[in-house]
Amino acid sequence: MNLPNQENQERILNSWDGLQKAEAPPYFYTRLIGRMQNSLVTDTKRTFLLRPAFITTVLILALIINVVSMWVFKNTNTQQATTKQMNTPATIESFAKAYDLTNTAVYE
Amino acid sequence: MTEQEIIEGLKRGEALAFSELVAVYQDRIFNTSLGLLQHTQDAEDIAQEVFIQVYTSIHSFKGEAKLSTWLYRIAVTKSLDFIRKKNRKKRLGKIFSIFGEADPSANDLIEFNHPGIQQEQKEAAAYLFKLVNQLPENQRIAFILNKIEGISYGEIADILKISDGAVDSLLQRAKQNFRKMIGGENSTG
Numbered sequence: 001m002n003l004p005n006q007e008n009q010e011r012i013l014n015s016w017d018g019l020q021k022a023e024a025p026p027y028f029y030t031r032l033i034g035r036m037q038n039s040l041v042t043d044t045k046r047t048f049l050l051r052p053a054f055i056t057t058v059l060i061l062a063l064i065i066n067v068v069s070m071w072v073f074k075n076t077n078t079q080q081a082t083t084k085q086m087n088t089p090a091t092i093e094s095f096a097k098a099y100d101l102t103n104t105a106v107y108e
Numbered sequence: 109m110t111e112q113e114i115i116e117g118l119k120r121g122e123a124l125a126f127s128e129l130v131a132v133y134q135d136r137i138f139n140t141s142l143g144l145l146q147h148t149q150d151a152e153d154i155a156q157e158v159f160i161q162v163y164t165s166i167h168s169f170k171g172e173a174k175l176s177t178w179l180y181r182i183a184v185t186k187s188l189d190f191i192r193k194k195n196r197k198k199r200l201g202k203i204f205s206i207f208g209e210a211d212p213s214a215n216d217l218i219e220f221n222h223p224g225i226q227q228e229q230k231e232a233a234a235y236l237f238k239l240v241n242q243l244p245e246n247q248r249i250a251f252i253l254n255k256i257e258g259i260s261y262g263e264i265a266d267i268l269k270i271s272d273g274a275v276d277s278l279l280q281r282a283k284q285n286f287r288k289m290i291g292g293e294n295s296t297g
């Protein structure tokens with residue numbers, strides 16, 4: 001638009017006079033109901049996730065998984081320790097200890 | 109259905125009361141939102157949100173104000189929230205554009221033509237819509253409610269929770285600001 005001059009200041013200010021009110025678009029109500037039903041479905045899904053029964057079940061499951069993992073981990077560690085002990089290569093000290101060769105009193 | 113019957117029906121969750129509410133107020137709420145937002149699709153979205161909020165929070169309506177006043181208040185609040193969010197997005201868009209990630213919605217300065225404007229006033233009215241966005245928030249709301257929706261000073265006072273005199277003062281200051289803006293552009297041109 002061309003820049004207005006002082007004379008048409010009032011014309012601009014009064015340009016909304018006699019304005020016809022805009023009407024809501026056709027099928028406004030139908031679209032509104034559709035949107036409400038959609039948001040209701042989403043809310044139901046969200047509400048399901050926030051239900052105490054659902055939250056408690058998830059927490060109990062997490063606890064069970066943790067306990068089982070700890071038990072399995074502990075068992076694996078014990079087993080590994082035994083195997084490690086069994087697999088330790090024989091040294092002179094262990095041989096001497098096993099045949100009680102540390103007592104030198106006999107030769108004195 | 110009277111206003112009271114609509115309220116009572118809504119509180120009981122009656123679909124008929126809700127459809128009556130929408131039938132009575134949809135044009136007023138849409139027209140108000142359109143005046144504030146200057147965008148048809150956004151105005152429809154906001155008008156829908158207004159009715160959804162009325163449906164979900166009708167139990168908090170104590171009847172101290174008229175139902176229409178409550179509806180207009182929700183429409184104004186939601187429209188202003190929407191504008192603020194949009195402006196925040198625009199500012200972020202400008203920041204991103206510095207780093208080369210331009211937001212296409214950042215430059216949507218399209219001239220708005222209200223569908224109810226007379227043909228011969230179209231150009232001047234579009235210019236006034238551009239200027240109205242530069243007004244302080246309260247002056248803008250008062251001016252749009254009065255000029256676009258034709259609401260009385262008394263009801264605007266109820267909607268904004270101010271006195272009738274304050275509404276008059278807001279409208280006077282809005283006109284003064286318009287004159288300054290028009291004069292300013294004229295002197296720079």
